[in-house]
Amino acid sequence: MQLKNLFSLTIFITTSIVFGQEKNLRNIKKLTFGGDNAEAYFSPDSKSLTLQVTNNDKGIPCDQIYTLDVTKPDVDFNSLKLISTGKGRTTCSYFMPDGKHILYASTHEASHVCPTPPKSPDGKYLWAVYPEFDIYIAGLDGKITKQLTNSPGYDAEAVVSPDGKKIAFTSIRSGDLELWTMDIDGSNLKQVTFGLGYDGGCFFSHDSKKLVFRASRPTTEKDIKEYKDLLAQNLVAPTNMELFTCNIDGSDLKQVTNLGKANWAPYFHPSDKKIIFASNHHATRGYDFQLYMINTDGTGLKQITYESEFNAFPMFSPDGKKLVFSSNRQQDKARETNVFIADWVETDEAENANVANLKKHITYLASDELKGRLTGSSEEKLAGNYIEKEFKKLGLKPYNKSFKQEFNYNVRLNPHDTISKGKANKGTNIIGYLDNGAKRTIVIGAHYDHLGLNEHNHSTKMNSEGEIHNGADDNASGVAGVLELARMLSKNKTKENANYIFALFSGEEDGLIGSKQMASTLKNLYPNVETMINMDMIGRLDDKKSLVIGGTGTSPSFPEIIEKNKPAGFNITQETGGIGPSDHTSFYLKDIPVLFFFTGTHTDYHKPSDDEDKINYYGVENIVNYVFRTSNSIADLKTIEFTKTKINAEKIVPKYKVTLGIMPDYTDNGDGLHVDGVTENRPAQLAGIQAGDVITKIGDCNIKEVYTYMECLAKLNSGDEKEVTLLRKGQVMVVKVKF
Numbered sequence: 242m243q244l245k246n247l248f249s250l251t252i253f254i255t256t257s258i259v260f261g262q263e264k265n266l267r268n269i270k271k272l273t274f275g276g277d278n279a280e281a282y283f284s285p286d287s288k289s290l291t292l293q294v295t296n297n298d299k300g301i302p303c304d305q306i307y308t309l310d311v312t313k314p315d316v317d318f319n320s321l322k323l324i325s326t327g328k329g330r331t332t333c334s335y336f337m338p339d340g341k342h343i344l345y346a347s348t349h350e351a352s353h354v355c356p357t358p359p360k361s362p363d364g365k366y367l368w369a370v371y372p373e374f375d376i377y378i379a380g381l382d383g384k385i386t387k388q389l390t391n392s393p394g395y396d397a398e399a400v401v402s403p404d405g406k407k408i409a410f411t412s413i414r415s416g417d418l419e420l421w422t423m424d425i426d427g428s429n430l431k432q433v434t435f436g437l438g439y440d441g442g443c444f445f446s447h448d449s450k451k452l453v454f455r456a457s458r459p460t461t462e463k464d465i466k467e468y469k470d471l472l473a474q475n476l477v478a479p480t481n482m483e484l485f486t487c488n489i490d491g492s493d494l495k496q497v498t499n500l501g502k503a504n505w506a507p508y509f510h511p512s513d514k515k516i517i518f519a520s521n522h523h524a525t526r527g528y529d530f531q532l533y534m535i536n537t538d539g540t541g542l543k544q545i546t547y548e549s550e551f552n553a554f555p556m557f558s559p560d561g562k563k564l565v566f567s568s569n570r571q572q573d574k575a576r577e578t579n580v581f582i583a584d585w586v587e588t589d590e591a592e593n594a595n596v597a598n599l600k601k602h603i604t605y606l607a608s609d610e611l612k613g614r615l616t617g618s619s620e621e622k623l624a625g626n627y628i629e630k631e632f633k634k635l636g637l638k639p640y641n642k643s644f645k646q647e648f649n650y651n652v653r654l655n656p657h658d659t660i661s662k663g664k665a666n667k668g669t670n671i672i673g674y675l676d677n678g679a680k681r682t683i684v685i686g687a688h689y690d691h692l693g694l695n696e697h698n699h700s701t702k703m704n705s706e707g708e709i710h711n712g713a714d715d716n717a718s719g720v721a722g723v724l725e726l727a728r729m730l731s732k733n734k735t736k737e738n739a740n741y742i743f744a745l746f747s748g749e750e751d752g753l754i755g756s757k758q759m760a761s762t763l764k765n766l767y768p769n770v771e772t773m774i775n776m777d778m779i780g781r782l783d784d785k786k787s788l789v790i791g792g793t794g795t796s797p798s799f800p801e802i803i804e805k806n807k808p809a810g811f812n813i814t815q816e817t818g819g820i821g822p823s824d825h826t827s828f829y830l831k832d833i834p835v836l837f838f839f840t841g842t843h844t845d846y847h848k849p850s851d852d853e854d855k856i857n858y859y860g861v862e863n864i865v866n867y868v869f870r871t872s873n874s875i876a877d878l879k880t881i882e883f884t885k886t887k888i889n890a891e892k893i894v895p896k897y898k899v900t901l902g903i904m905p906d907y908t909d910n911g912d913g914l915h916v917d918g919v920t921e922n923r924p925a926q927l928a929g930i931q932a933g934d935v936i937t938k939i940g941d942c943n944i945k946e947v948y949t950y951m952e953c954l955a956k957l958n959s960g961d962e963k964e965v966t967l968l969r970k971g972q973v974m975v976v977k978v979k980f
């Protein structure tokens with residue numbers, strides 16, 4: 242009795258949890274309570290499920306098939322009705338078209354005992370394809386009415402076409418694991434697939450014309466041998482599988498995914514134009530399966546689940562209103578897997594970042610035609626015109642009567658020259674406004690200028706004058722992000738709880754000039770700006786999916802928002818400081834909370850080789866979607882508090898191989914980098930550098946201010962020994978620093 246009360250309590254608590262980022266799933270409800278519950282599939286009337294259950298505590302040690310009525314408001318263990326014989330092991334059940342019979346595979350005929358699961362010699366994760374499996378039909382009372390297969394070897398994974406005419410299943414009868422079909426009465430057997438590898442887990446499209454399935458396709462000699470050796474022991478390693486579709490006669494075979502790792506448990510979306518499936522392709526460590534959706538042509542990959550590290554076996558109800566899936570979320574005990582049901586909510590197609598758009602923007606902006614987009618150049622104008630045209634296409638309003646905001650400044654062409662004022666230059670920010678009639682406004686920005694032909698001497702490549710510095714990552718990637726977010730936020734059907742200013746800055750590479758200009762008058766024009774989000778270099782996501790997010794300490798709400806909207810497999814480094822090496826700094830200094838998205842420095846940083854073909858579009862797409870979710874979460878906050886953060890420059894750019902151990906002054910004093918403080922037992926302190934010193938040179942690099950300092954640090958390696966020139970109370974000193 243107490244157990245039952247506990248279960249009701251669990252239902253109450255779990256259904257009240259809302260994970261805002263799982264936007265397609267509403268009213269998620271837990272249907273099973275303990276053990277291993279999986280492969281739950283709907284009846285034709287959407288009212289019942291058939292599923293596979295193992296639950297040692299309840300005396301079910303070996304996968305058996307149960308049904309569950311999902312129309313009742315309360316469910317517990319007693320709601321499950323046994324269908325299979327209780328003997329041997331079963332798998333993969335499915336309702337027959339009449340809703341009164343269940344199809345499943347079972348080993349009970351060969352032996353009543355539970356077949357032992359495989360033990361891998363080297364600890365590898367393996368699936369058993371028990372040869373004893375044959376396919377049976379039973380009534381809802383559990384009585385077997387028909388045996389559909391009796392060939393030797395594995396026959397299982399049977400599903401029924403929505404039109405009720407066909408059964409598709411996996412069989413080893415040809416010598417390899419292939420898909421087969423038969424008529425609903427068991428006649429007219431046909432082999433559907435022929436490729437070497439495990440073809441299985443298929444489902445019909447809603448029009449009954451197509452099959453979607455997952456397959457391993459070993460191609461190297463070593464992989465083929467391993468596959469065949471395992472299969473001879475009735476085993477498969479489900480570590481590399483991609484999704485495929487074909488007509489039910491096997492024609493028009495197409496590979497849908499090419500993601501790597503395990504992509505499986507596919508099911509057609511009610512439109513038959515998309516496929517939902519489970520995947521760990523994103524995983525950077527361990528076990529982590531999430532549900533994804535992808536178009537049947539392989540485009541538009543979208544993450545559906547975010548909660549827990551196992552989500553699989555998704556199936557839409559035949560009426561398309563519900564999704565059932567298995568998950569490790571809401572566990573009462575470690576290792577248990579339960580079945581969940583949720584209302585399926587279609588999300589707005591316009592709200593997905595589109596890789597083709599991102600690629601188009603980056604390819605144009607980083608092309609040789611734009612000659613590196615130097616501030617003040619005619620190619621800066623071309624880039625600006627391109628951005629303005631995009632804004633007009635989206636129907637954005639000009640920021641301040643015009644989309645263009647011009648600014649004048651002096652650029653010092655010779656870093657050794659600290660006396661002259663430099664050459665007068667002019668730059669132009671391009672800024673658009675999306676009016677949602679909201680009480681708060683969020684700025685989403687990125688700089689679009691870059692180094693041109695190195696006329697302003699910011700290149701990290703020696704003697705690169707005259708070479709085009711294309712700046713694909715720095716920062717065509719961020720510009721593409723802003724343009725795509727402008728499209729997503731203006732073309733979707735939702736009016737967000739914020740207005741948006743989309744700001745593309747110039748003059749960034751010369752010292753955040755454009756953003757400083759915008760920030761200086763922003764609050765007069767838009768007093769309700771409450772957050773600024775900056776993207777600078779988001780194009781080089783690495784294999785570990787490392788993403789730095791700066792400014793998370795500038796509002797107390799940010800760390801949680803960053804965490805809960807995180808894409809699967811990403812390793813996020815949250816840096817609290819509001820001051821960093823990019824344009825968000827200008828807004829932070831006006832007491833606006835900021836966030837800064839950055840995939841890190843690399844060997845092409847500020848070199849002519851920062852090219853479009855090195856962009857990781859999977860990364861850009863995921864980051865843009867992440868910024869979209871993040872900005873929505875921020876827009877929905879009751880209040881957005883601003884917090885001043887400690888200056889912590891060395892943590893902002895963690896990819897530097899060395900650190901000096903100083904607290905730098907960020908203001909450009911014109912005579913070098915002013916040291917505000919030194920950290921104990923770090924290279925600076927050990928070399929005798931003190932607070933108040935002004936660093937003017939490290940090795941061969943001249944240090945003008947914090948940006949040239951950071952660029953210099955990026956070139957150093959651990960163990961390097963360099964002479965550091967500094968001014969102490971007006972006296973020039975040289976110390977030796979070991980990094």
Ligand SMILES: [Zn+2]
Pocket residue numbers: 715750847
């Ligand atoms: Zn740069």
